Ligand SMILES: Cc1cc2nc3c(=O)[nH]c(=O)nc-3n(C[C@H](O)[C@H](O)[C@H](O)COP(=O)(O)OP(=O)(O)OC[C@H]3O[C@@H](n4cnc5c(N)ncnc54)[C@H](O)[C@@H]3O)c2cc1C
């Protein structure tokens with residue numbers, strides 16, 4: 001059994017109750033925010049459990065690293081207040097079940113890149129940036145053996161994460177790796193934020209993809225040519241679990257001559273893709289997701305972005321068409337970096 | 350036989366006839382579990398005139414004739430059980446006319462679904478047709494000959510309801526036209542003239558369709574699929590009913606299958622929507638998913654999974670991967686929509702009994718007037734045991750479709766017998782008379798729809 005390390009005392013001492021006052025989906029002053037988070041901590045019901053859209057942001061807002069979001073999800077599960085309808089939860093949970101045989105375990109003895117449940121995105125780790133790097137989870141048929149499970153935070157299913165994640169970690173460890181570059185920052189968040197919060201052991205060092213890309217670009221610095229593009233970054237929900245790595249976005253842009261456009265919705269104020277919201281039970285969820293998307297993309301367009309840079313494939317799939325319709329090119333960060341070193345990514349037109 | 354070969358060669362030319370064993374082998378079987386049977390000759394005519402001559406010859410010599418389009422109907426419907434001449438119609442592939450104003454296409458019978466789709470995309474992007482989920486080499490005429498359904502069947506019904514007129518070569522060799530074309534008035538309507546129903550749904554046993562006037566429909570700029578899911582089969586009929594009430598969809602299909610695991614026990618709806626603008630698309634989504642289905646979502650029983658641009662066809666053929674050896678066949682029932690839950694439960698039972706991962710699908714026809722419910726069974730082509738199981742499962746399913754108050758769509762010979770056993774005797778007698786009148790020597794696709802005395 002794993003137990004969430006949530007310390008009520010921190011909330012009592014908290015000067016801001018920023019977790020909930022900053023929430024952009026509920027309107028709360030400091031006092032009511034404090035009352036609600038304590039109510040939730042005591043295991044009582046709160047409107048927050050019903051209205052939370054699971055955007056992950058309060059994990060970042062809390063200045064005490066107290067994991068308010070994990071707490072909310074845990075209570076949603078305990079009190080049976082799922083944000084999603086029952087069939088979507090069942091579908092989601094079954095989606096992560098591996099069913100096409102066991103993975104081939106190759107001992108790597110060092111550093112490797114982990115594709116997690118995105119083995120069908122191998123086209124994004126091509127070229128000189130990734131040369132010589134062994135890859136774990138490169139076979140889409142086996143990818144759910146490497147699925148970090150954190151997606152179930154949207155499904156109010158802490159129990160599923162806690163049951164499956166240690167086994168996933170064990171499978172990864174069987175490759176005998178010391179450092180793991182996480183293709184998806186949700187995996188990174190799982191190993192660096194969620195696992196410590198739950199007391200789950202992680203016997204390897206996770207590295208954020210953007211940190212890796214930045215360092216690789218430094219190694220290839222003499223090959224970099226400015227991309228000269230005005231860019232908007234689509235920050236995914238899971239980036240809220242590793243805010244300390246967010247600076248690499250700007251660092252990379254600087255290094256490759258991409259100009260981030262001045263946006264209303266960036267950094268802490270970023271808007272999510274809406275993909276996890278559109279199917280929620282709360283009345284108006286579909287429209288809410290659409291509205292978020294529209295505001296987000298209009299903001300990019302108004303700020304003059306030519307390119308929308310993605311980290312997360314789920315965001316990409318949710319937004320690519322709407323972004324393109326606004327005349328903005330969708331591109332993954334790794335592809336943008338490839339462009340800077342003179343390579344032509346498959347999807348670049 | 351040599352004389353016959355020569356006579357047929359005189360009609361179609363030496364490049365378009367064969368009695369070579371390897372070619373007869375190819376024409377002896379279809380994709381499903383039906384036992385193969387070779388024809389004696391395969392011919393591939395190019396004109397109605399040639400077909401007419403073939404029919405005259407065959408009728409005179411009392412030799413079976415089996416018309417073949419794409420050969421994708423399964424159930425053995427174009428397997429030449431009694432040998433004879435297999436008439437492969439794929440060379441009859443001219444798109445004769447597309448009338449933009451009256452929205453129809455006049456086609457030769459070998460025009461395939463994919464050919465018409467790409468022709469319209471290139472030349473008439475505002476028009477589309479009701480393409481079935483079959484591989485694109487399936488023919489328009491073959492589909493009409495079995496009362497197929499496609500991706501416009503929700504608003505417009507069976508694909509065979511979308512026909513303005515036919516040119517037919519009768520088994521006795523005469524060429525007839527049906528619909529407005531029969532009075533030289535163009536090919537724009539079927540009614541109110543004597544009907545073409547003598548040739549649709551008869552699986553080629555009453556004549557060969559040589560030309561077909563097919564209705565076309567507006568093709569909107571955005572076409573795509575919204576997904577909705579429930580975990581209780583008993584809710585499915587009500588959801589069909591609610592969605593069809595909006596009259597806003599092009600196609601509604603509910604499916605459930607063991608593989609992949611996320612689909613097991615759940616019922617996914619693909620709801621195809623079309624719109625000329627984002628505004629129209631959003632209005633449709635709002636009416637369907639917020640107004641019609643909103644309560645179900647809020648109560649937590651049904652979930653909306655978003656809209657993906659790009660048309661999707663039902664992916665039955667994926668089932669062939671469920672087992673090694675890549676075989677599958679399905680029974681289609683034309684069922685009352687209210688029977689979805691029983692169709693699902695009983696079909697799952699049959700699959701489990703035969704150790705086959707279950708795969709079922711219900712495509713809505715018209716305003717929930719009926720559904721085409723398919724029970725698909727995978728088998729390993731090189732394992733007779735699994736073929737036996739699939740065949741048995743299909744027979745049980747044929748019986749199930751009738752037991753549940755439906756009828757079998759494009760039944761094979763086993764299913765045809767079940768249907769005829771239950772048929773009103775007067776209707777059966779009329780069928781027999783029609784058949785005798787049109788095909789006095791019983792040469793057309795013999796074995797199929799044979800009314801025994
Ligand atoms: C993966 C898969 C998915 C499918 N999905 C669908 C679907 O969504 N909807 C659907 O309706 N069907 C579907 N089918 C069934 C079938 O493939 C189609 O209905 C197809 O359109 C049949 O056309 P065909 O040219 O292959 O017909 P064939 O198999 O060649 O012929 C069908 C019958 O009609 C007769 N025939 C053929 N041409 C003529 C003619 N010109 N005149 C008189 N008789 C003729 C044949 O003798 C035979 O009895 C599917 C099949 C597969 C394999």
Ligand code: SF4
Pocket residue numbers: 010011012014015016017018019020034037061062063064065066067068
């Ligand atoms: S969770 Fe964090 S931000 Fe919220 S009240 Fe507690 S300590 Fe403060």
Ligand code: SF4
Pocket residue numbers: 019020022023024025026048051052053054055056057058059069072
């Ligand atoms: S996850 Fe997002 S919506 Fe939920 S409480 Fe935290 S900030 Fe608010």
